[in-house]
Amino acid sequence: MSDKIIKQMYDEIGEDKNILKNKNVAHLMINYNKVIGMNGVPGLDIDVKELDDGIDAKITLKKGTKVEKPVHICFGMLYKDGVQRIVLDINIEENAEVAVLAHCVFPTKNKIKHIMDARINIGKNARYSYLEKHVHGEYGLIEVYPKAKVYLDEDAHFTTEFNLIKGRVGLIDIEYEAFCKKRSILEMNAKISGSGDDIIKISEIGHLEEYARGALTTNIAVKDKAKSSVFNKLRATGAYARGHVDCKEIVLGEAVASATPIVEVLNPKAHITHEAAIGSVDKKQLETLMSRGMSEDEASDLIIKGLLS
């Protein structure tokens, strides 16, 4: 049964599940509240407790460990509706390095609420990259609530990207807050396209100490009656902190979008910039593609595909 579910998940994602047969690839596969697959690699501890409505996982990467191949994590909810609650406690110890490729797969007609509550500690000079790709059904019945508190120690580096690669949003409500110590680097990106009556809410906040750097980037496209609101904030408390908040939203049809980029600088030697652009598809881009033989809809789709790629 587990193999069947994993195969279905990877078919939905469009990737080859055979990668999980590689002993050097760490992975954790969750369907609802059950662990259906798990593999560790030296230096990486994965401890999972099954809850009534999800799982509670503690993942620790030991000091100095560099995991060569990306760790695959998959959260799915096949053949069931209801709530899936994921509690994550992630510790990347000093000088350790890992990239995680996370897939959240909810492709069915079921009404699902996926709640992720994460606490992420990234030690001194450690690097943690978290790429989260979602596959949803076409029915707009999924609600996703990814929440995370991220703590970066000195010289740590955290990169995260959220992508909806297939299906309707339903409701996505992202809340990330990161606390960045000296010389650490924070990069948070979200790329989402909404349609129908989808709702997209994004709140990303970064606190930057001395010489820390941060970039919050959000690219959204909404059409039909979808709504999006983005609240991104960088707060610089240390000297020579640098950062940029960037939000681009394309609005089509009766969709509504709002963006609130906030920069707060509490040290005169810090420098934070912001840029927000909301509007329909750029006229020149559209007309160029139409002059190359594309219909208006095809041209809009290609421009949006680029923005969200």
Added chain:
Amino acid sequence: MNILSVENLSLIMDEKRILDNISLDIWDNHIHAIVGHNGAGKSTLASAIMGLSGYEIIEGDILFFGESLKNLSIYERSKKGITLGWQEPARYEGLKVRDFIKTPSKLNNEEINDLFRMMGMNPAEYLDRSIDKTLSGGERKKIELISILAMKPKLVLLDEPDSGIDIASIEKIFEAVKQLKENGATVILITHSKAVLKQADHIFIMCCGKILAKGEPEKIIPVWEKSCTPCNHKNNPNENELGEIK
């Protein structure tokens, strides 16, 4: 044979008359140039032929192979084989060069690679890059020309094809223009550069929304240099001056 005829065309933009009763014939498989100073109406004429938004035709018509373009969208015009290269090509965040060129292309991958090499570019270095601010204006211009060559159009409007191009690349641009002609296309170059004018088989001088003179380059380039460089009538020609130039 005429591929395109502009007949008594007058056009307004923001309540200002930009084109004033213009008529001209564009011959099949020739390189035409329309030369004039800034504000003469050259780019607006190109926009009107392509059907871009932002202006209103108040009189006249544009015929392509005898058929009116007036009520056709940009897309419909491009399907008939008309396309336009912008003075400053658009930037697209995230859109790969490969996807931009593939969309209109009637060529296979190796033929597209040959076009890159013709433009002095290594295809492997560019195909997976985004058409964004990481590419210079000149690089975007050459990529735009590759996309135009790849769609095998019948009529190509090139607005200031040498603008933003370094000296070493200008010859590549001219080579692409010649290639378009060899492929059977008709080209209209919008310019105020003598180097570009020299590529043309036939030239129109435009000023204040009117066609002032037309003819072979040997006849028209001296007129342009004598009467328009610098502009003797400050973009406001009276009838006498028009007469002199004609």
